[in-house]
Amino acid sequence: MTARRLALSAAMMMVALTGCGSGETTDQRPQGGAVTGAVTVFAAASLTESFTRIGEDFETANPGARVTFSFAGSSALAHQINQGAPADVFASASPANMTTVVDAGNGDGNPSVFVRNQLVIAVPDGNPGRVSGLADLTPPDVKVALCAEQVPCGAAAVKALDAAGTELIPVTLEQDVKAALSKVRLDEVDAALVYRSDVRAADEEVDGIEFPESAGAVNDYPIVVLKNAPNGSAARAFVEHVLSGPGQAVLAAAGFQAP
């Protein structure tokens, strides 16, 4: 009982601290089908560029609506949602973190996979090390950054390396995919395994090398309307927009694959 009360107060503090940018969200029911009010979307960090764009498109299509994003690691977002953060939509970079939220009873209906993301080898622009596949990353003088196994890109990297039977000793296991990529951008490592969408977002500084073994480690991105969504109807409209043709086009341009 005390533990529950503590968890509740912890949740309230967390909400206060993270300041999810939706303090003024109220339950504004749409009138005559129009989508209005604020929609708060918790989305994986790898969706930053594409969802920002989709949010702008959504607001243009629904002048009464305003979309606020909180971009962070999927697991951090899942923690926040389960602690009571007032979000309307959750878009996760991995099914595992979505399961955390759904199992806690915080999903409204079943999540839908809206995109998939595949690992590529990120190398500095122009590929100075002439990397063409995973085998080129194994010599000891080649410095490779992977994501830590605890985060989705790291789990996918382990799967892909296992599938290839490649023994690869990285110099670092980064805390998220953007951190791994930044080590390539700063030229501190010769290569990193990151998502194709991340390489696309950093087009001028890094090149992406596709490798066949990544097919076995494709990451699904699920999205769901949250049960305690302050603005449920607008949340559903946003999810529909993400799944629609225009939404999918933005995501495809950002390097994601269709589900």
Next chain:
Amino acid sequence: MSRPDLVTVTPARSAPPPQSRRTGRIPVALLLPAALGLVFLVLPLAGLLIRTPWSTLPQRLTEPGVLTALRLSVQAATLATLLCLVLGVPLAWLLARIDFPGRRLVRALVTVPLVLPPVVGGVALLLVFGRRGILGGWLDSAFGFTLPFTTAGVVLAEAFVAMPFLVIAVEGALRGADVRYEEAAATLGAGRWTTFTHVTLPLVAPGIAAGAVLCWARALGEFGATITFAGNFPGRTQTMPLAVYLALETDLEAAIVLSLVLLTVSVAILASLRDRWLGSS
């Protein structure tokens, strides 16, 4: 000649001078915020203790990764503190004793790592000491040696973030110390170096110790600069704060256990050191 008052700069000395025993009630205006301050600092610790999985604690503690990360943390923080002492005490002396043009600016620059977000500090270190950095590129081409992703890199990142704590504490101690002792030494024919080693250093030793403790504690908890500059690899660059952060991704209880271990060890080390100083002073 009165004994210099070191109490203000030396938390290690706790014996209260007689005049501190004042009469009268403790003002509520002081007591209330003091109590609230204490609660505010201690409550998060209580939160950790309440969520600690006591039943599975022994298994979790004996996981090999825990000890590895703990050992690396203590070693790196200690080496970083030594580096800070070697460089920081002379810097503090310079700031406190030598009146040179631009001293205010130098003093402000010393505090830069305090205000810089540690992750930015890590990036800045990469730009200087990374393998394409200004100095790091030279290190790489001349000696084939690179700092990022090595334990030396962890020490460097921690020292960068923690050194201001030492410099500020030691400078405060030097300013509080009575310069007449140094002047007396000089009139007796001692050079600046002899005065520094034989008079100044013993005089401000408690201040240096207090600064070193702050510095060590800051280095031990360092996260942002370390993970950015030195990366994260178990046994080489994964310190406890990094292990905690990654455990938090998947396993809250593991993260809590790791945090408790770090807290316990650091408090134990600090308390035992403090006792030693109290005993000797």
